[in-house]
Amino acid sequence: ATDLTGKHALVTGGSRGIGAAIAWALAERGADVAITYERSADHAAEVVTAIEKQGRRAFAIQADSADAAAVKRSVANAAEHLNGLDILVNNAGIARGGDFVDMSLDDIDALLNVNVRAPWLASQAAIPLLPEGGRIITIGSCLAERVAVGGVTAYSATKSALLSFTRGLARELGPRGITVNVVQPGPIDTDMNPADNGDFSEMNRRMTALGHYGKPADIAAMVTFLASPAGRFATGGVFTVDGGTNA
Ligand code: NDP
Numbered sequence: 001a002t003d004l005t006g007k008h009a010l011v012t013g014g015s016r017g018i019g020a021a022i023a024w025a026l027a028e029r030g031a032d033v034a035i036t037y038e039r040s041a042d043h044a045a046e047v048v049t050a051i052e053k054q055g056r057r058a059f060a061i062q063a064d065s066a067d068a069a070a071v072k073r074s075v076a077n078a079a080e081h082l083n084g085l086d087i088l089v090n091n092a093g094i095a096r097g098g099d100f101v102d103m104s105l106d107d108i109d110a111l112l113n114v115n116v117r118a119p120w121l122a123s124q125a126a127i128p129l130l131p132e133g134g135r136i137i138t139i140g141s142c143l144a145e146r147v148a149v150g151g152v153t154a155y156s157a158t159k160s161a162l163l164s165f166t167r168g169l170a171r172e173l174g175p176r177g178i179t180v181n182v183v184q185p186g187p188i189d190t191d192m193n194p195a196d197n198g199d200f201s202e203m204n205r206r207m208t209a210l211g212h213y214g215k216p217a218d219i220a221a222m223v224t225f226l227a228s229p230a231g232r233f234a235t236g237g238v239f240t241v242d243g244g245t246n247a
Helices: 017-028 041-053 068-082 105-126 153-176 201-207 216-227
Strands: 008-011 032-037 058-062 087-090 135-139 179-185 237-241
Touching: 008 017, 008 068, 017 032, 017 041, 017 087, 017 216, 032 041, 032 068, 041 058, 058 068, 068 105, 087 105, 087 216, 105 135, 105 153, 135 153, 135 216, 153 179, 153 237, 179 216, 216 237
Parallel strands: 008 032, 008 087, 032 058, 087 135, 135 179, 179 237
Antiparallel strands: none
């Protein structure tokens, strides 16, 4: 019931971290996968090669999520090259921290454009292409619901915006049999949030119930479940995978 053979997926920000793990996991279950990236052409090429070794089709698209036209184009490109689109995973995201009062307009714009506007625009481009059984899965953050420390105010707010977006879109697409969900990671060991020697590593670890960081594969497991036929009755849902950080 978690087989994805014959499905076509686009994962934004699939060159590294959580997105790369999601792309790999979807392909492992049989999907052909397109990924976007901003700068890491080499990493993106490695992800593509790894997926092709599994016998699936894969390709990488350079597309800055802050660029509205590039986002729209990447969805059309993915559908064209894969011969359709069944699954959109809005994963690309950036973190900019510091006291909110001092945050620059550039940082505010970047956060809104990449973390909020890009999932909106990618979904808008994908909706007409998705068949019955289609999936839109967005990667939020456990910070969308609880903010236990200062310095992440604007980032957390961009992730909260994805909750209403997901709920409303689930209502709009339910009649077409398309599900829309958000997956909220807690601390996951990536370049964005390294488990070792990061400024916040120890604090993040202490805030979990399990006492340790998660791995990108832990988020990919939830995404592949929601993407699969087994996840068909879950929509408008918020799936927190945070090691108990928000418990
Ligand atoms: P990383 O920084 O490790 O990887 C980010 C990925 O997104 C890369 O593939 C990067 O591409 C891509 N990306 C970043 N900015 C852009 C852009 N402007 N246009 C296109 N692609 C872009 O992040 P994570 O894997 O840790 O995070 C993935 C998602 O999970 C994000 O939405 C993040 O907010 C969320 N999250 C992560 C948590 C964590 O603890 N790691 C916790 C909660 C949520 P490139 O390689 O080209 O730079």
